[in-house]
Amino acid sequence: MSSIKLHWLENRSKGGYVTFGVPWKKGEVTKETVFSVNDENGNAIAYQEKPIAYYPDGSTKWTSYTIKTDSETVEINKADKYDGFDGIKTNETENEIIVDNGKFKAVFPKQGSVLMKTPYGDVTLKAVKELRSKDGDVEIRKSIPYIGKINTVEIEDCGNLKTTVKVTGEHKNIDGSEFLRYIIRFSVFYDENEIKIIHTFLYDGDEKTDFIKGVGVQLTRKMEGExxxxxxxxxxxxxxxxxxxxxxxxxxxxxxxxxxxxxxxxxxxxxxxxxxxxxxxxxxxxxxxxxxxxxxxxxxxxxxxxxxxxxxxxxxxxxxx
Structure with missing residues (x-):
C-alpha cells in the first residue's frame, strides 16, 4: 500500500486533475499487478496509470497516475481487478486525430497551420524574428513574422482520463524560410473544458543576427451575440x-x-x-x-x-x- 500526500498550490482552487508518480520496490509490481485508488474517506477514485520506469528484471520501478480529486491524501492498494470506465474516446484517420472528452471534440489536423480545432476556437503558433544589421553607425532592425506549420502529429499518451497529442513542426515565412522548430503537447482531460498546453521551441538561428522578438500561441475564439x-x-x-x-x-x-x-x-x-x-x-x-x-x-x-x-x-x- 502507498499513501500519497497531495500538495495543493496556495491561492488556487482546490481539486481537479493531478498527475503524480509512485516508486516501487524491485519485484513488487509487475505488468499483471492491479491496483485500486481511494480518497481519504475510502471512496474509490477512477484513475489512469502508466509505467514509466522498469528494473532490469522487468518489474515496475515507477508508475504515473492521473486522477481527479479534491482530497488531501490518496491511498493506492493492490486489488483483484479494476474494471475502469468509458472515458475519453480517440479516433485517428489519415488526415487528423479526434479526441472526444465527453464535453467537446478536439481535432488535430496532420497538415497546415491550425494545430487544434475545437467548438470554441482554433489554435495556431506565431514567431517573430528580428534581424539586426548596421549601416555605418546606424543599427537597422527588421521584424519578420513566421507561422507554425505542422510536420508530425501523434498520440503520445492515450487513456480514459487524459489524452496527450504531440505536434511538431517549424515556423515558416511566406517566402518559405524557416525559423524555430517547435514541439507542442495538448493534454485533454475527461469531462473538462480545460486543455493543458506545453510549448517548446528550439532555437536554430544565427545568435549574432537572428533574434527572437516574439513567440507564442494564438487562439482564434468563436463568439456570437452583441x-x-x-x-x-x-x-x-x-x-x-x-x-x-x-x-x-x-x-x-x-x-x-x-x-x-x-x-x-x-x-x-x-x-x-x-x-x-x-x-x-x-x-x-x-x-x-x-x-x-x-x-x-x-x-x-x-x-x-x-x-x-x-x-x-x-x-x-x-x-x-
Missing amino acids: LYNRRIKITGDCGVMHETMQLLNLWRPRLGPSIGIQPIYSKQLAGEKVSLSEMVDLRNGNAVTKEEIDNVTKWDSYRLQQVTADSFEVKKRTGHE
Whole structure:
C-alpha cells in the first residue's frame, strides 16, 4: 500500500486533475499487478496509470497516475481487478486525430497551420524574428513574422482520463524560410473544458543576427451575440482580468454620466447579460439607439505578452494589423 500526500498550490482552487508518480520496490509490481485508488474517506477514485520506469528484471520501478480529486491524501492498494470506465474516446484517420472528452471534440489536423480545432476556437503558433544589421553607425532592425506549420502529429499518451497529442513542426515565412522548430503537447482531460498546453521551441538561428522578438500561441475564439455581451477573461497568478469587447462607460461618444449607463456597466463587470432596452438617455428620457452603441469602441483582439521572467502585460487593439 502507498499513501500519497497531495500538495495543493496556495491561492488556487482546490481539486481537479493531478498527475503524480509512485516508486516501487524491485519485484513488487509487475505488468499483471492491479491496483485500486481511494480518497481519504475510502471512496474509490477512477484513475489512469502508466509505467514509466522498469528494473532490469522487468518489474515496475515507477508508475504515473492521473486522477481527479479534491482530497488531501490518496491511498493506492493492490486489488483483484479494476474494471475502469468509458472515458475519453480517440479516433485517428489519415488526415487528423479526434479526441472526444465527453464535453467537446478536439481535432488535430496532420497538415497546415491550425494545430487544434475545437467548438470554441482554433489554435495556431506565431514567431517573430528580428534581424539586426548596421549601416555605418546606424543599427537597422527588421521584424519578420513566421507561422507554425505542422510536420508530425501523434498520440503520445492515450487513456480514459487524459489524452496527450504531440505536434511538431517549424515556423515558416511566406517566402518559405524557416525559423524555430517547435514541439507542442495538448493534454485533454475527461469531462473538462480545460486543455493543458506545453510549448517548446528550439532555437536554430544565427545568435549574432537572428533574434527572437516574439513567440507564442494564438487562439482564434468563436463568439456570437452583441459585442457588449462578449467577454474576455485572462487568468494570472494574482487574479483574473475581465472585460467586455465593447465597454459602455466610454467618453467618446459620451455614454457615461449622460445616460443611465452606470448600472449597465456594473452588470457588464459582473459578467451579466445586458440589453439595449435597458439603456436610457437621462437628458431626454429616450432609449439609446443601436446606431449610438455601434459608435462605441470595439476591441478586436487581446495579446498576453511576457516581458520579463516575473511580469507580463496585456495589449488590445481595435482592428486588424
